[in-house]
Amino acid sequence: MHNIIIEKLKVIVKQLAIAFFFTAFFIFLTLTITKTKIDKAINFINSFAIIQNNSKGTTKNIQINTVTKRLVEYPNFGDIWARIIINSADIESNVYHGDTLDLLKYGVGHHAGSYFPGEGGTILIAGHNSTRDFGRLPKTQIGDEIIIKAVYGTYKYKIYDYEIIEAKALNEKLEINDNKEILMVYTCYPVDTPGYKSKRYVIYASLVGDSNE
Amino acid sequence: MKKVMFLLVALFIGLVSVNAMTESELEAKLTKSYTVNGSTFKASDSQKVLIKRYLDQYEVSSSDADYISGKLDEAKNILQASGKGSFYDLSRADKDKIIALCADVSSNTSVKVTINKGKLVVYVPGTNDVFYQTPVNPVNGDIVQTNDNLTVAVAGIISVLGIAIAVRKLRANA
Amino acid sequence: MNKKLKIIGSYFLLFIESILLFIITMLIVSKFTVLNNNYVKNNLEKNGYYKDLYDEIITEMSYYTNQSGFEDSILENIFTLGELKYETNKFIENTYKGKSLTIDDSKMRERLTNNINEYIKNSGFKIVDQKEINKFIDTMSETYKDEITLMGYASKGANILTKITSYSNRLIIVIFVAIIILILLNHIVLKRKESGIVFFTASFIILFCNYYFRNNIDLNNLFVYSNLVSKIAKYMINNILSISIIISIVYIVLGLILCIIKKIKKSY
Structure with a gap:
């Protein structure tokens, strides 16, 4: 065995x-x-x-280099980096870096392919036409002030124009330039009818003052 | 001997100085358009801002630059071979080939991209933070991010990223 | 010399048999897992995919409701979990058959239209542009269909799936026949009976593949199309890897049994 x-x-x-x-x-x-x-x-x-990191809070210590006119570090996509205030229309919302629909659900969105306040270029901010965000945007007038309180400083703009454009014409009409600091804020139009909107209400504002914190 | 060496060095520096690219030349290269099948392709204003921001913040190696530049050529060749003047008019197979270039760039370079439910997502190198994600609609005015738009976004980003990085590499070597 | 040649020939045949056993094992595992739509459906059920998909669709739709001046309440009960499961399963079955499918969104559209009409009546909108409402409903319908069909990405794999299924079925038969022939050659012609080696080798290769895969693929962070699909993909891949380990253990046991049986006969 x-x-x-x-x-x-x-x-x-x-x-x-x-x-x-x-x-x-x-x-x-x-x-x-x-x-x-x-x-x-x-x-x-x-x-x-x-894995995607969908953080929605401010994270970095963002500063602007006033010589190069560029942010030293940029916020992450999806981060809150400012508040937009339009007192004449009783508008105050968080501004997210990025303008995807999932971000616009929580606040207004800064188009990632546009400049930041202080960089001397075109800034593009979009928001829904709800009462929380830009529902009262059409109530603004030429000469009204828009304040952007960014994490790195406060910037003031004055509205000088507005127009209603077709949504499909947005890319052509809203040009991103780096030679002048223009703020363009837009929302779906009309604001008081339900349904999918084919137009956008756009306001144009130019920089009038800033203070870096 | 020393004199000859000095002259050779001076000549080399002279050549380098002559070939070194100025800021405005670099800018011109970044905004260059391509003509393929009679149509002109160039990066949109937003894409230019994104590309410049990406390159200013993050280092891309020469080998990555070469690789991405090669993918740019592939994207152009696909378009050229199709005989079409627009990315929208490409066949499904050709669109898929261009989208595949995206995954190729991501798997072989430090430039990380992925496609999340049809949306192009570009990551901050070495992290899981998002650098850029194609929006579904507000700026484009389109209802849904379709594969057509994604193809254009991908082609746009690859094409401009390819040019920008190839040029940056040139500058670094100058 | 003849004996040496027989031994070398036998080991060569055993080597080929081992590889063929490994390949046929992988093909059979695939046939009953990834290439089987019932396996996929069972895993969706086990992982709560349908409920997650339901929530995902409502979330995606809600991005458009805010944009269109509605509240999320208009999305209540526009489709049921049962209907979603039915459409999803039908889609999966058709994908595996290589057929295209139109998702039935008629009930969803009808209920959504009713909800919208009710909302407009109660909210007091003064102006209603029916075109804008219709466009909104179309958007919701596209979202519903896109989420079920994974925006058409799954259909792209349909043709490849059917081809792979048909090739693998034929390959299984061919390899099975080849293995039988090799066994007969070894046992009858070369008179060598060391079949335990075949099972041991196949088992070791399976274990190595398991190890190589787990160490080189970042499975935990795998992302395919969306978080929802990634969760299922990760679960299925882990499940298949576990099945392969069980098979390799079974092969080791079979190999041991064959070794023991062989020796028992010789000692009589």
Whole structure:
């Protein structure tokens, strides 16, 4: 009985050893022949291995370089970085960096492809026409003040024009330039009818003063 | 010998100075348009702001620059081969090829992008923070972010990123 | 010399058998998991996908309600969980068959229209542009369909899926026949019976693949299309990896049994 067990064990060990060798040989062959393809496939899969961080609070210590007229660090997409105040229309809302619909649900959105206050370029801010945000935007008049209280300073603008444009013409009409600091604020129009709006109410304001905190 | 060396060095510096790009030349290259199949393609104003902001903040290596530049050429070749003058007119297969360039850039360079429910998302390198995400509608005035818009956004971003980074690499070597 | 050649030939055949066993195992596992729409549906059920999808659709729709001057209350009861599950399952079945499908949104549109009319009546809007209302309803319908069909991305995989299924079925048959032939060659012609090696090798390869995959793919952070789909994808991948480990253990046990049986016969 003792010998039988030893014989069995020898067979098992022998076959396991051969199997191990076969496995190593197979792996060696496969990795040698297809390593670049495997690495490419792994890189490709890992390129999707990113979790989104949808933070909605201010995070960074953002400052502006008044010489270069650029922010030293920019807020993360989805962060609150300012409050917009239009006293004449009783408007006050948080401003998010980004203008995707999921951000506009919580406040007004700053178009990420536009400049920030103090950078000397076009600033584009959009919001829903709800009473919480820009529902009273059409009540503003030329000469009214808009204040943007950014985390790095306060900027004042004066409205000099407004217009109603087709939504599809937004890209052409609202040009982003870097030669003058213009604030463009818009919302869906008309504000007091329900349904999907094909027009936008846009106000244009120019910079009149700033103070860096 | 010393004199020759000095002259060679001076010549080299002279050549480098002549080839070094000025800020305005760099700006001109970034805003360059391409003409393919009779149509002109260039980055939108917003895209230019985003590209400049991205490049000012984050370092991109020469090899990444080369890679992305290569993808730009591929995007142009796909468009050229299709005979179409607009990304919107491309076949589904060609649009998918251009979208695939996005994943390619992401998996092979430090520029990380992903496609989340049809929206293009560009990440801050080395983090999970979002640098930019294509908006669903407000600025474009479109109801839903369709694959067509995404293709244009992707092509736009890749094309301009490709140009910008290739040029930046040139400047770094000058 | 003849004996040596037989041994080398036998080991060569055993090596091929092992690889074929590994491949056929993976094909069969795929056939009963990712290539099987019932497996997918069961996993959706287990992970609460339908309820999550319901919430996701309402959330996506709510982004448009704010934009359009409505409140989220107009989205109440515009579709049921049962209806959503039915449409989703129908979509999955058709995808696996390589067929396209039109999602039935008629009930959803009807209920939404009623809710909107009720809301307008109670809210006292003075001006109502029916075109704008219709556009809003169309948007909601597109959102509903897009969320179920994953914006058409899933259909792209449909053709590939059906091709892979048909190739894998044929391949399983071919490999099965090849394995039988190799076993017969080894046992009858070469008179070598070390089949335990085949099971051990296949098991080790499966374990290595498991290890390599887990160590090189950032599974925990895997993101495919959306958070919802990623959750299911991660669950299914982990499930398949677990199944493969169980199979490799079974193969080791089978290998041991074959070793023991072989020796028992010789000792009589």
